[in-house]
Amino acid sequence: MTLPEEKIDDLQEDRVFQAGRPRSEKSRKAILDATRKLLTHMPLSELSIEAIAKKAKVGKTTIYRWWPSKAAVAMDAFLEQPGVQNIVATTSSASEAVQRQLESLIRQLRGQNGRIIAGIIAESQGNPTVLDLLYDKFLKDRVSPIYDKIDEGQKNGEFKTGLNTGIALDMLVGPLFLRVLSGDHGIDNEFAENYPTQALFVLKN
Amino acid sequence: MTLPEEKIDDLQEDRVFQAGRPRSEKSRKAILDATRKLLTHMPLSELSIEAIAKKAKVGKTTIYRWWPSKAAVAMDAFLEQPGVQNIVATTSSASEAVQRQLESLIRQLRGQNGRIIAGIIAESQGNPTVLDLLYDKFLKDRVSPIYDKIDEGQKNGEFKTGLNTGIALDMLVGPLFLRVLSGDHGIDNEFAENYPTQALFVLKN
DNA sequence: TCTATAATACGATACGCATTGTTTTTAACA
DNA sequence: TGTTAAAAACAATGCGTATCGTATTATAGA
Known part of the structure; x- marks a missing residue:
């Protein structure tokens, strides 16, 4: 049996002394x-x-x-940029949280950055390793919280019920990546401004 | 000045007699x-x-x-298959039409076929020509009708208003491609069965 | 404290290799 | 005569590895 990755990381972090050229x-x-x-x-x-x-x-x-x-x-180059750090502000309502997270994601996917992610998605289609990388280093932190908040909102009555949570998530996030993959325009101003509101409109009601 | 492509095509089509080996x-x-x-x-x-x-x-x-x-x-190989022809049945209501078109699209994107389209999308990310090809030969015929039907349903009262038509389209279609690009599972049975209904649920109220 | 040693990382270069797209040449066919 | 097709030659590229000499660090021992 192998150690969980976290344990290994811990061990390496604990090793203060490191021989050899750093x-x-x-x-x-x-x-x-x-x-x-x-x-x-x-x-x-x-x-x-x-x-x-x-x-x-x-x-x-x-x-x-x-x-x-x-x-x-490319992934590391992308992540190590000001503005792509995923800062999740605590909010009172699930609605607000979803909106904020969508806005944040949109910011991270606009313009040049979006093209890098698009390239990584492209690369991931013939290389499962890259697909995992994409999930672990990017999607996990940014998309899962949205799922949780949708779920929360459905349970506490902010959002309507009857919509499968996973499908709802795909409906919110899908359009973003569709845009990113759609070439030049990508996520334009108009979309960036209107989308989060429209997304909430779909969840509520 | 060069001729518009259509003109050239016409000329070639008109030339019934074709010299040389066919x-x-x-x-x-x-x-x-x-x-x-x-x-x-x-x-x-x-x-x-x-x-x-x-x-x-x-x-x-x-x-x-x-x-x-x-x-x-690959695109031609994909299109020249039984089952990917896009047959749009005439329907009475916009709801029914949207549902049918989504079902059709899902059929075309499942399993092996989906992987081919995923590959073409991937390829399109570093090659605008392929992106155009994707739109002209696949998306145009399959996605535009959905847009029209959403619009129709919004105007005749079948669907709720307040949702931007383009965004609504992205929300319906985005998840499909998200799945197609998401590796092994792709569009699974459960998704295929539930999605069209859920999509309509979002459009209706 | 000073020095030697082991360990690791670095830039540079070269190699073998595989592979591909593209062009040229030649043959086949109508 | 014109077009298509097949085969062969060509050019270019990038990958991944190995190697070399050097630089930088921690530790052990004097």
């Missing part, structure tokens, strides 16, 4: 920076590890040592 | 057949024109001559 924070940042910059000019499908290494002025091996795939690099 | 229907079918078979074993991302040519026993050039990309081949 990982270079400078390289790490250079790699993520280069990735971000390259991804403004090209889709993830055209990005290569080699190109990242060249632009970041690091060895290819350094990248391979720390990331299993270019999608993983 | 295109081989046998090769065409062999190519689409091989593509379908290969796509049951591998994702579109791993499919290569070479592999198709080899399996279909045709030259690579034959494929390149008639299709601009492997996604285009």
